[in-house]
Amino acid sequence: MKQKLPEPMLQALAEAEAAAARGEVPVGAVIVSPAGEIIASAGNRTLQHKDPTAHAELLAIRQAAQGVGSERLMNCDIYVTLEPCAMCAAAISFARIRRVYFAASDEKMGAVENGLRFFNHPTCHHVPEVYSGIGETAAQSLLINFFRLRR
Amino acid sequence: MKQKLPEPMLQALAEAEAAAARGEVPVGAVIVSPAGEIIASAGNRTLQHKDPTAHAELLAIRQAAQGVGSERLMNCDIYVTLEPCAMCAAAISFARIRRVYFAASDEKMGAVENGLRFFNHPTCHHVPEVYSGIGETAAQSLLINFFRLRR
Numbered sequence: 001m002k003q004k005l006p007e008p009m010l011q012a013l014a015e016a017e018a019a020a021a022r023g024e025v026p027v028g029a030v031i032v033s034p035a036g037e038i039i040a041s042a043g044n045r046t047l048q049h050k051d052p053t054a055h056a057e058l059l060a061i062r063q064a065a066q067g068v069g070s071e072r073l074m075n076c077d078i079y080v081t082l083e084p085c086a087m088c089a090a091a092i093s094f095a096r097i098r099r100v101y102f103a104a105s106d107e108k109m110g111a112v113e114n115g116l117r118f119f120n121h122p123t124c125h126h127v128p129e130v131y132s133g134i135g136e137t138a139a140q141s142l143l144i145n146f147f148r149l150r151r
Numbered sequence: 152m153k154q155k156l157p158e159p160m161l162q163a164l165a166e167a168e169a170a171a172a173r174g175e176v177p178v179g180a181v182i183v184s185p186a187g188e189i190i191a192s193a194g195n196r197t198l199q200h201k202d203p204t205a206h207a208e209l210l211a212i213r214q215a216a217q218g219v220g221s222e223r224l225m226n227c228d229i230y231v232t233l234e235p236c237a238m239c240a241a242a243i244s245f246a247r248i249r250r251v252y253f254a255a256s257d258e259k260m261g262a263v264e265n266g267l268r269f270f271n272h273p274t275c276h277h278v279p280e281v282y283s284g285i286g287e288t289a290a291q292s293l294l295i296n297f298f299r300l301r302r
Contacts (some may be wrong), residue, residue: 052245089240094203115274123266
């Protein structure tokens, strides 16, 4: 099934897989320029970086902003294997990202379609388009296998 | 009046002032160890770093986590000149910070006593104690002067 996924989501899944191999919760994120080029790609590194903010999305946003040379990623899209948390959803909004594609839902920490639903709140000043479920099965498998090994 | 403020808040205000001098929205944050020592101190650098996530709180959290050598800042406290936004509130919770002291309220972007009230939400798994209003006048003056010059 993986073959049918868009290239950036495949790469995000590969980042998630690499994160798991490092012992990190398997989440990956990829940012695509308005021209369709992948300009940032990162996996979760909270343990390795000893940084509670080193979620895949934040690392990818920082990488992309460095590349673009601006703190705003106008018309860029993000592909992420797990529903963003409140921290990452707010960062996505601050970065003015156009579209969010996420794979698996996160009932516990997600803040897009679950929990705080950050983008639906009146204090959210830039609201991206959201597409969910793309690559869900693959992303969920990575998470389930990761947590199964640890519990 | 400044003389009566706790030392970490005075330093956070100095960070905010330095941010304004760099052309950044004047917000400063300081993190204090359980022993009462200042272990991180940062001002907003979103423009300078070309990084939408470079809010004072996030920079201070990353700095403190590096120093402590852990992604968790157990029993540490944060002093910040402005009510944290959703991104920073979530990061504060992830970092397991014990107490949040903030100066000025932020009706537009704040997510502690305004807006999303992140720490009150059931999906917030670590809830710090919150103290607000300490240094409010000084923090507000910095913000008002900054925006007055730019509008």
